[in-house]
Amino acid sequence: MTILKVAITGAKGQLAREIIEIIKSGKSEIGQIPNEYINYNLVCADVEELDITDEKAVEEFIQAESPDILINCAAMTNVDGCETALETAMKVNAIGPRNLSRSCKKVNAKIVHISTDYVFDGEKKIPYCEWDMCAPQSIYGKSKYLGEVYTREQNPKYFIIRTSWLYGKYGNNFVKTMMKLGKTKDEIKVVNDQRGNPTNVNDLAHHILKVALTEQYGIYHCTGEGECSWFEFAQGIMKHFNLNCKVKPCTSDEFPSPVKRPKFSSLNNLMLKVTVGNEMRDWKEALSSFKPE
Numbered sequence: 001m002t003i004l005k006v007a008i009t010g011a012k013g014q015l016a017r018e019i020i021e022i023i024k025s026g027k028s029e030i031g032q033i034p035n036e037y038i039n040y041n042l043v044c045a046d047v048e049e050l051d052i053t054d055e056k057a058v059e060e061f062i063q064a065e066s067p068d069i070l071i072n073c074a075a076m077t078n079v080d081g082c083e084t085a086l087e088t089a090m091k092v093n094a095i096g097p098r099n100l101s102r103s104c105k106k107v108n109a110k111i112v113h114i115s116t117d118y119v120f121d122g123e124k125k126i127p128y129c130e131w132d133m134c135a136p137q138s139i140y141g142k143s144k145y146l147g148e149v150y151t152r153e154q155n156p157k158y159f160i161i162r163t164s165w166l167y168g169k170y171g172n173n174f175v176k177t178m179m180k181l182g183k184t185k186d187e188i189k190v191v192n193d194q195r196g197n198p199t200n201v202n203d204l205a206h207h208i209l210k211v212a213l214t215e216q217y218g219i220y221h222c223t224g225e226g227e228c229s230w231f232e233f234a235q236g237i238m239k240h241f242n243l244n245c246k247v248k249p250c251t252s253d254e255f256p257s258p259v260k261r262p263k264f265s266s267l268n269n270l271m272l273k274v275t276v277g278n279e280m281r282d283w284k285e286a287l288s289s290f291k292p293e
Helices: 014-025 055-065 079-084 086-106 139-154 174-184 201-212 230-240 270-274 283-288
Strands: 004-009 040-045 069-072 110-116 158-163 187-191 218-221 246-250
Touching (some): 004 055, 014 201, 055 086, 069 086, 069 201, 079 139, 086 110, 086 139, 110 139, 110 201, 158 201, 174 187, 174 230, 187 230, 218 270, 230 246, 230 283
Parallel strands (some): 110 158, 158 218, 187 246
């Protein structure tokens, strides 16, 4: 009996916890995951167990565990915080993936690295494809882009999966914030001049597990189908949860930020479509099945 060994870093984050839950149950909301995951050995590490910025610690961990697949969910995702913590952002989002990818190559392991829409400049008018030029505008985006580059350079067996506007039942995210505001406020303002793809973390996890079993290495976009603004997303959340909170549109200028947010971050799941298949649900359908923790 072949046992598939899967290592997951950033194991306490919303994506990692969803992946772990799906592997253990054998299915996602989309459906059954591949049979190869029936006999599994999970190795889960968060920062307490593994500091991915420590090259020696990473090498010892990978050598000891020798996984078939490593899924790197560890990242510094505080976009504003990255602007004032350049060294930490660089270490976690760029050096960490480099360390993991290099060590994975030494044991012939595949690496799945999670990236972001922030690697683009947000100036396009049509969804970004995997081949579009990266031009990150923030420290977060720049550090994540460098993480992609280092992952590719260190190990030919890589999957870089870019996603955006992620939400799930674990951790903090936009949906949970809107739910909280919807229960305590009569009216809120939400920006209507930034557009993208809301992504249910359950759908993303399903596709990560599907892609990771293949040898279709490369860069993937994996976001919910359909496009909306944050204002329209907030309206959908209030409607789904029957919250009597009026959502009013506003501009980004009304919410000053140290970081330039992408005006347009819609991604085209083109690589999925031409390889393993794109089963990502429309964002409205995926939201309709969402149940918070």
